[in-house]
Every structure is written in structure tokens, then in C-alpha cells.
Amino acid sequence: MQLAPNVYLLDAATNANVFLIKDGDCKILIDTGLPGMAGAILRELDTLGAGRLTAILLTHHDMDHTGNAYEIQRASGAAAYIGADDLPYVLHDKERPGSQWAYHHMLRPRPPARLRRLEKYDLPGGVQAIPTPGHTPGHHAFLYRRVLFCGDMLKSSPAAKPLRMPESAHQWPQRLKGSLLALLPYPFRLLCPSHGAPLPNDEELRRFIRREAGESVTMSAG
Numbered sequence: 001m002q003l004a005p006n007v008y009l010l011d012a013a014t015n016a017n018v019f020l021i022k023d024g025d026c027k028i029l030i031d032t033g034l035p036g037m038a039g040a041i042l043r044e045l046d047t048l049g050a051g052r053l054t055a056i057l058l059t060h061h062d063m064d065h066t067g068n069a070y071e072i073q074r075a076s077g078a079a080a081y082i083g084a085d086d087l088p089y090v091l092h093d094k095e096r097p098g099s100q101w102a103y104h105h106m107l108r109p110r111p112p113a114r115l116r117r118l119e120k121y122d123l124p125g126g127v128q129a130i131p132t133p134g135h136t137p138g139h140h141a142f143l144y145r146r147v148l149f150c151g152d153m154l155k156s157s158p159a160a161k162p163l164r165m166p167e168s169a170h171q172w173p174q175r176l177k178g179s180l181l182a183l184l185p186y187p188f189r190l191l192c193p194s195h196g197a198p199l200p201n202d203e204e205l206r207r208f209i210r211r212e213a214g215e216s217v218t219m220s221a222g
């Protein structure tokens with residue numbers, strides 16, 4: 001499904017969104033979905049003319065985002081990139097704390113062979129990487145033109161209403177609130193969370209984000 005000029009939401013990935021930016025010869029995948037979906041994702045990429053990728057950007061280390069990175073990286077030839085602080089989790093040098101630990105432990109997706117840390121913040125295709133620690137330590141959002149991909153900083157309902165994730169889902173809930181607030185000055189029109197429908201950057205979204213950040217101030221003051 002096309003969301004904006006050059007921006008697609010893949011139909012093949014369910015539960016966790018996988019996005020494609022296709023800007024001329026530059027083809028960037030954002031996240032790779034739950035394990036077991038690599039074949040369907042690769043077929044859809046072929047259909048969209050993006051069988052050879054330029055880069056795979058991972059918002060964070062959770063396995064519903066990195067689950068098919070090994071297979072997609074191998075088939076597409078592109079290196080995968082993730083925030084430095086999330087790298088040890090993908091390599092299984094660190095265990096994911098919190099409620100998702102059991103799933104990670106059972107499924108343990110294979111790390112991509114070409115996995116690099118995000119070091120530059122100006123990426124191919126004019127994509128900008130924005131460090132947004134909170135959901136995980138090395139979480140990043142990505143801005144392409146007027147579309148902001150925010151990973152698991154928040155989620156949305158099927159009717160495009162912003163929703164909070166349970167606090168236990170986040171490794172650093174207090175840091176998350178500051179990272180959410182830091183998104184507001186970016187010039188985006190559409191916010192694409194990894195779970196749920198894309199959200200317009202309207203007053204409801206901005207109020208939601210400010211309320212989340214405001215709660216952080218109240219909690220830390222108490």
C-alpha cells in the first residue's frame with residue numbers, strides 16, 4: 001500500500017509494519033517484521049521493483065523488527081543498520097529485559113551477516129536518522145521528506161488514533177517521553193508507527209505526545 005510519494009507499507013508483514021522507501025535507484029527497507037515472513041516480504045519487494053535494496057534500517061532490536069533481517073539482507077545484498085546501543089541485543093550478547101524476554105529467548109532470530117551500527121545521521125535517499133532512546137537504548141526514528149517512521153515509541157489503532165504502549169514494554173520509559181517530545185519540531189506530515197495505522201501530524205497527535213511528556217515531568221518531580 002502506498003502511503004506517500006515513494007513510501008510504501010508492505011502488505012506481507014502483519015503485526016509489525018515494514019516500510020519501503022523507493023526513491024529512484026535508492027531502495028530502503030525500514031524494519032523486517034516478525035520471524036518467518038522473509039519469503040513473503042522478498043516476493044512483495046520484487047513486485048515493487050525493489051529486489052535489490054540499498055540499505056535495511058532497523059528502528060530497534062526487538063525481534064518483531066529484526067526477525068527477517070538475516071534472510072532479507074542475504075537475498076537483497078544490502079547491509080543492515082541499527083543504533084549502537086541495540087547492536088549487542090541483535091548479536092545475542094545481551095538479553096532483552098522486560099515482558100518480551102521470553103519471545104526473544106524462544107525465537108532468537110539469526111543476526112544479519114552484514115550488520116552495522118548507525119554512525120551517520122544523513123543516510124541514502126535523504127533519510128535522516130534521529131536517536132530516540134526509550135523503548136530500547138539504541139532506538140532510532142527515521143525521517144524521509146515529510147514522513148517520520150517512529151518504531152515503537154508509540155502505536156496506533158486501526159482507526160489512526162495514537163495509543164501508548166504498556167510501560168512494561170519499554171526498557172527506559174522515562175527516556176522515551178523526552179524522545180517523543182523531541183519529535184515535535186521535525187517537519188513531518190505523517191507519522192508511521194511500527195504497530196497500527198499511520199497517523200496524521202494533527203492536534204490530536206501533538207496533544208497526545210505532550211501529555212505523555214508532561215506525565216514524565218510530573219513523575220520525575222514526585
Ligand SMILES: [Zn+2]
Nearest residue numbers: 016062064152
Ligand atoms: Zn514492535
